[in-house]
Amino acid sequence: MSRTYARSKELFEKASRLMPGGVSSPVxxxxxxxxxxIFFRRGEGAELVDVDGNRYVDFCQSWGPLVLGHWAEAIRAxxxxxxxxxxxxxxxxxxxxxxxxxxxxxxxxxxxxxxxxSGTEAVMTALRLARGVTGRPKILKxxxxxxxxxxxxxxxxxxxxATSGIATSKGVPTSIAGETVVIPLDDEASMEAAFAxxxxxxxxxxxxPLPANAGLLExxxxxxxxxxxxxxxxGTLLIADEVINxxxxxxxxxxxxxxxxxxxxxxxxxxxxxxxxxxxxxPARLMDQLAPLGPVYQAGTLSGNPVAMAAGAATLRVLxxxxxxxxxxxxxxxxxxxxxxxxxxxPWLRWKRVGSIIWLHCAEGELxxxxxxxxxxxxxxxxxxxxxxxxxxxxxxxxxxxxxxxSAAHSPEQVKGLAETLAELLGAL
Ligand SMILES: Cc1ncc(COP(=O)(O)O)c(C=O)c1O
Numbered sequence: 001m002s003r004t005y006a007r008s009k010e011l012f013e014k015a016s017r018l019m020p021g022g023v024s025s026p027v028x029x030x031x032x033x034x035x036x037x038i039f040f041r042r043g044e045g046a047e048l049v050d051v052d053g054n055r056y057v058d059f060c061q062s063w064g065p066l067v068l069g070h071w072a073e074a075i076r077a078x079x080x081x082x083x084x085x086x087x088x089x090x091x092x093x094x095x096x097x098x099x100x101x102x103x104x105x106x107x108x109x110x111x112x113x114x115x116x117x118s119g120t121e122a123v124m125t126a127l128r129l130a131r132g133v134t135g136r137p138k139i140l141k142x143x144x145x146x147x148x149x150x151x152x153x154x155x156x157x158x159x160x161x162a163t164s165g166i167a168t169s170k171g172v173p174t175s176i177a178g179e180t181v182v183i184p185l186d187d188e189a190s191m192e193a194a195f196a197x198x199x200x201x202x203x204x205x206x207x208x209p210l211p212a213n214a215g216l217l218e219x220x221x222x223x224x225x226x227x228x229x230x231x232x233x234x235g236t237l238l239i240a241d242e243v244i245n246x247x248x249x250x251x252x253x254x255x256x257x258x259x260x261x262x263x264x265x266x267x268x269x270x271x272x273x274x275x276x277x278x279x280x281x282x283p284a285r286l287m288d289q290l291a292p293l294g295p296v297y298q299a300g301t302l303s304g305n306p307v308a309m310a311a312g313a314a315t316l317r318v319l320x321x322x323x324x325x326x327x328x329x330x331x332x333x334x335x336x337x338x339x340x341x342x343x344x345x346x347p348w349l350r351w352k353r354v355g356s357i358i359w360l361h362c363a364e365g366e367l368x369x370x371x372x373x374x375x376x377x378x379x380x381x382x383x384x385x386x387x388x389x390x391x392x393x394x395x396x397x398x399x400x401x402x403x404x405x406x407s408a409a410h411s412p413e414q415v416k417g418l419a420e421t422l423a424e425l426l427g428a429l
Contacts, residue, residue, distance in 0.1 A: 208244065
């Protein structure tokens with residue numbers, strides 16, 4: 001029953017001669033799971049079709065943006081209408097105003113939003129704004145949280161105590177990495193130590209309120225409460241990076257669910273409905289410090305692109321009705337129930353699900369809340385079954401560190417099929 005991937009293989013060989021590693025973003029190269037990347041022709045609802053004609057139920061959903069599935073019926077009219085009116089004006093359009101209204105109505109305390117073209121840019125902008133407003137140089141991030149690929153964020157701490165960062169990528173000058181303080185998640189003592197050491201120099205702390213980039217590392221509410229308190233006490237801005245979280249788990253921010261009350265929120269993925277969009281939102285007193293009103297510069301040729309804004313606003317319009325979140329939760333419960341049954345004979349089968357985000361951590365013991373507690377054997381088990389999942393028609397993110405996403409386009413049968421196939425393949429390891 002093994003599928004053939006001849007055309008994908010051919011394309012990858014060609015792509016490898018034309019693009020570094022044959023890809024436009026590194027994890028797509030399938031380095032962690034072996035084999036070679038699949039080249040896709042089409043997305044339809046919950047499914048992807050590759051260039052060899054193989055079909056897959058897609059549980060990656062472009063890494064999160066497609067909460068309604070591929071080319072969702074509900075947003076098509078808006079997007080095609082926008083397409084017919086022109087791809088970009090490099091100028092103001094009513095579509096960005098409509099999208100801004102949608103974003104702001106969902107975020108309590110946010111009065112202004114600046115649109116950019118990616119999550120990376122959104123975070124860069126938020127950090128520059130925080131530095132501009134506070135006049136301070138440093139930022140604090142948590143190990144295992146990913147905030148895009150800008151210089152100051154490709155930084156990792158030494159283990160244990162708070163420390164100035166060391167770059168995890170070549171090409172990041174020490175002078176820049178040194179302005180990033182990195183501490184582990186789930187560790188109040190490190191947080192207090194970092195503020196004691198650097199509090200007066202910290203422009204901002206950035207955190208994914210539900211970290212979803214090194215597994216799914218749910219944080220305790222006490223820790224998030226303490227973080228807010230420390231930021232307030234030290235005059236440090238708190239940035240909630242909701243590029244994944246935002247609009248994924250409710251209409252609005254996950255910060256709201258956990259009562260985090262950030263100063264700035266960064267968004268991406270779902271707010272673009274599958275088109276390249278990022279956003280920073282916050283109160284006018286901060287946001288109006290951005291150019292052209294304020295002294296903090298930021299700009300973008302394609303920012304607020306009309307087609308992207310149409311996709312984003314239409315997606316948010318559908319989400320505002322609320323039914324999608326109920327459907328996603330029901331699908332998630334179907335996944336839990338099926339895997340609980342089908343996997344009962346495999347003692348180390350574990351997973352974490354919050355709403356429509358699912359992460360397998362197949363190892364004995366408690367689910368981790370910080371990245372250095374993620375077990376190598378768990379990542380390895382996921383990576384080992386990935387090729388067989390593909391062969392059975394399930395496209396999963398190509399790394400055990402990554403989470404899976406449910407969309408409103410998935411059917412209960414597809415979700416059951418996922419859980420049963422995972423249980424079967426993992427059980428056979
Ligand atoms: C939390 C978070 N912030 C920022 C980014 C960067 O977004 P982008 O890939 O659109 O630049 C990501 C990407 O996955 C993310 O998950």
